[in-house]
Amino acid sequence: MEHIDPYLDRYVERARSGPCFICELVRNNPDYVHHVVFEDDDFIAFLDKYPTLLGKTIVAPKRHVEHVVSDLTEIEFQRLMAVVYRVASAVQASIPTERMYLLSLGSQQGNRHLHWHIAPLPPGVPYDQQQFHALMMEHGILKRTQEAMGNVAERIAERLRADSG
Secondary structure (H helix, E strand, O other): OEHHHHHHHHHHHHHHHHOOHHHHOOOOOHHOOOOOOEEEOOOEEEEEEOOOOOOOOOEEEEOOOOOOOOOOOOOHHHHHHHHHHHHHHHHHHHHHOEEEEEEEOEEEEEOOOEEEEEEEOOOOOHHOOOHHHHHHHHEOOOOOOHHHHHHHHHHHHHHHHHOOO
């Protein structure tokens, strides 16, 4: 893991005052490139650019929505959760996983676009380093090359294609 204190302040500032990173990714803004593992007309799934766990993936509606209850109908929520389930299943099949964490994070103060984190906890992590501890960037992020991240993304995407065909 790489400690990211020098980067954390810039990350927080960009999350709070920059443009919506998911909307920019959907618009193909080159400053917001991520490794996409799934995309259809309504949803996108991509590797977290600053992962604390190998294979940490984000799933979001392409349309900018901010509130899970007031911005989505029950049917839209169910469709989103079906994508989260499919992607989480592909991540679990691609990455050694003791427990799959699924969380919707963000707030009106930063990262407003509704998104779900899929975070595979690897086997053998000591209990005091699991759960929220394993997800907190303050404890460090995984240092991976773009090539390594691309390989992980391809394994997940390949599994998604195999499972849908």
